[in-house]
Amino acid sequence: MRVLIRADASMTIGSGHIARCLTLANVLRKDGAEVVFACRQLPGHLLQRLVDQGYVTLGLPERYAQEQSGADIETSLPWQADIDALADALNNQPRFDWLIVDHYGLDARWERAARRFADRLMAVDDLANRPHAVDLLLDQNYSAQAQDRPYDQWLDPRCKTFLGPRFALMRDEFQCEPITIKPRVERVLVNFGGFDAARQVHATMLALQGFDDLHVDFVAGSHNPEWEAMCELAKARPNWRLHELVSDFFGLMQQADLFIGAGGGTTWERAALGLPTLCISVANNQQLNAQLLAESGVHLYLGGHETLDPQQLVQAIALLRDNRPLRQSFAVRSQAMVDGRGAQRLAVALTEPIWALRKTTELDATLLFEGRNAPHVRQWAFNSDLIDWDSHVAWLQRSLQNPQRLLLIGDTAHGPVGMLRYDRQDERVEVSIYLFEGRAGVGWGQALLSSGERYLRQHWPQVRVIEAQVLADNAVSISLFQKAGYRQAECHFQRVINDE
Template identity: 55%
Template sequence: MRVLIRADASLAIGSGHVVRCLTLANALRDQGAVVSFASRELPGNALARIADAGFAVLVLPASYPGDRAGNIESLIDWQADLAALQTQLAGQPPFDWLLVDHYGLDAQWQRSARAFAQRIAVIDDLANRPHDADLLIDQNLTATADAYAPLIPASCQTLLGPRYALLRPEFRVPAPTIRAKADRVVVNFGGVDAGGETFKAMEALAGLPIHADIVAGSANPAWDALQAKAQGQANWTLHRHVADFAALMQQADVFIGAGGTTSWERAALGVPTLCIAVADNQEPNAQALHAAGIHQYLGRDRHVTASQLGKAISDLLADAPRRQSYADKSRALVDAKGTQRVAAAMLHACLTLRPATLDDAQRLFDGRNAENVRRWSINSEPISWDAHIDWLTRTLANPDRQLWIAESANGPVGVLRYDRNADLPDRAEVSIYLFAGREGVGWGGALLQAGDAAIARLWPALRAIDATVLPDNTASLKLFVQAGYREHNGHFERVLPQ
């Protein structure tokens, strides 16, 4: 699978778009996809960061003739951007996916960009403009289907809420220990911090008997001034770059930061947080997380003083029960599997089904005998090799049984079997399982959707599909309900559209 990601970073925009796209790009690459970026050469860009991560990057111009004054992201000349991208892509075949993470590009750009890709995916946070997309991701707590309904095609798949937060694997960690005696604070307002909130945090921390790790960010233009501000503060450590930010965050009793993508990192780790919004688009989500008891939202940057922040730091450090509550509720909201879910959704569209053969005997034998598969099978006993070969040989010769292996870009995902009812040839029963390591990110739904569509084409007289699920198998019960099956006493039925 080939993927192109269109995202920018700059002193004005910040680095959040590129950072979360790099996280997704790494997950896609791990699944066998080939990922490239297209990004503008703006002041404070992330072109070197993208290249250092091992991704090809198409460099787009820093300015276009039609750019308007103001926020360069939202006032971009989209037609010039599209033309520049077209020049860079000359002679290349279409991508499987073009993913766009950019507030200045909407349905006009996306519609024309379909010339470069079979499918369009969009990452959004605002729900303020139309999209011509096949997949839309909004990881915010405030994201709703109703808000996006008038802005996207009816066929567009939506992945909404913190369940789809784009986090790196290092944020999947055990629950934190909330210390009664708390004295460690981490400060970070992104890679740029154009508004200088780090200085405000320093003023708030001055004189407090605590250790502070202050992460300024590699693109922060005020590094020299920050160093001068930290001079003489023996309990402060000023970082320009942190190799393992998640590990540093885990050490914090309290985190002080903005309301952007780091919100989900903090939540996944269960780090009690004091949040200050540094942009208008951060406010709704920061307020919603405060209302849900996930963190303490202090307000928009221009309204929060160093004195107010200092008092909030002291109060939260002294309140272990409140910090424990923030940690528990945060981790219940964000499980750090969102990146895998988004990657799986993109891979789903490229999922293929192929008939099983005798060459698959070992894979099917290992898959069927896996403990997690046997536990939920009607016959939970291990199958012998001889019995398995006999069954597979008969299966492949049976015109009323279809056995498929589902594959993604990086290999087999799972198995589907359909058995046509000999007495009622307009009905069939489905059985499904995933191979080890494929659980938990949505592959089951993709397999079932692809399989049901394929079997309806193969057996056009089919009118309904049945399934049997053990009552304690909650994952499969949920799977079939979400796929449109109706349940009655452990038996599921899906009536196919005519």
């Protein structure tokens, strides 16, 4: 699979767009995808960081002739000029399977034109304020799931949407144990993004001057406009550390008892760790999400940096320092929102239209034997008994010889993910599905069902109806089939009169 990512970073835009796309790119690359980044060479671009991590990069012009000077990061780019620049940079490369665009300045006009470069398009958005012409859209913010269908007016009904923190693009290390909530805050971590154009790290330094007992890590970067002033402040305080470059930001987060930062991409990293947070938004697109999370009891939100009273920040730090129950409540509520597997879910969704099912053979006997006897499969099977090897082999041989039965396996670059069985009677088939060990929870079930339907249309075109039987208390499978478009058609009653 070939993937092209169009995103920018700069002193004004920040690094968040590149950071989350890089997380997804790393997961896709593990699955065998070739990923290329196309980025404008703006002041503070991150092209070299991408190169250092082994990615092919395409440098686009810093400015376009039609572009407004000093425009806001949400202002539309001259979309045709951007398309022309991208075409020149690609220089007639073969089409990509996916083009992922994560940019506030590009909308449906750019996306329609960009179909010349890729078979399918995905947009990453936070704003829900402009039209898109894509096949898949991701908005990982809590505001996207808390609002009532925020993208309906901006999308084609056929576009798949992935909304909310369940799909937050996070690195693998955030699938981890939460931090311990101490009786009193001892260590604080302060970060407001890769560039901190709002100068909020410096403002937080000033607020923390009276807390001599706290150990504080400030992560700002030497491009910060207040860098020299911050260096002077840090020199006078042995408990303070000012970081220009951090190779292990995750490690700093694990050591912290309190985070002071913005409402951007680290929101979900903090949530995964259960790290209590004092949040200050530094961009318009962060405000709604930060406010809704505060109303849900996830963090303490002080509003936008432009209107923040410095004394209010001091009071908030003092409150959280000594209030363990409040910090514990923040930790529990935030952890419930994320599990760190969002990037894997998106990778499955991107891969699903491309990979194909294959027919089972006798060489798959051991794979299916172990899969069928796995505890998570037997738990919800109508016959939960262990199957012995001889019985399994005999069943497999009969199944492979039965023209009314299809046994299909979904394979990826990292091995098989699950099995589908279809039993046909005239225009109807009954489907059975299970996933192999370690494959649950990231969308492979829906991907298998969707691929299975394509397979049926090609090989059994006479089939009109697909049926499935599920145990009444198997909530996971019920949800799976409902999300795949299945409807409950009838009631099934059963009475056991002898369970010996």
